[in-house]
Amino acid sequence: KQEVTQIPAALSVPEGENLVLNCSFTDSAIYNLQWFRQDPGKGLTSLLLIQSSQREQTSGRLNASLDKSSGRSTLYIAASQPGDSATYLCAVLSYNNNDMRFGAGTRLTVKP
């Protein structure tokens, strides 16, 4: 059974800092991995999708990497801004089912 863990649970940084959010998963037989952003009380916004054959994806100030062999993904946010404050969730889709498994998220606060 796929388990997804995100560390840290919460993170507070000053504006302008570069930061890394971590996601680990127990079963390396994944189909894809997706990073989302969630603002309080809102739905999820897709940030980046990495297919199992890819090592990384980039969008603007965001870069996500994937290392299946170690069961890890990282989301790198460059030059953080207060508007980046939100909860960031990673989710993994395995080959053997249609159940996308989510971590509990990292709550990020970027202070002006």
Add this chain to the structure above:
Amino acid sequence: ETGVTQSPTHLIKTRGQQVTLRCSSQSGHNTVSWYQQALGQGPQFIFQYYREEENGRGNFPPRFSGLQFPNYSSELNVNALELDDSALYLCASSWRTSGRRTKTGELFFGEGSRLTVL
């Protein structure tokens, strides 16, 4: 391009009642997945619908049921509501190509329906 829309946005029910939540998928998408998100937790997979049939189910009892319509919109029905059913219910749509071994691509979520059971 129209995104995923859900209704209602908020609702309050009492124990034992029944609720129906609705979801319109993003244009061009043919697959709908439903998730339950309790406060402070990640979303939990309820089930997925593809070609109007259930195509995978999480660890939820049969009182959670669903439908997908020919226009790919979907409903989530919950019978005999319990206090623990209070949560944010999220709908996600995606595109899946035909074929037994294919899987869905990127998920796009709606804003959710906040259900409170008293």
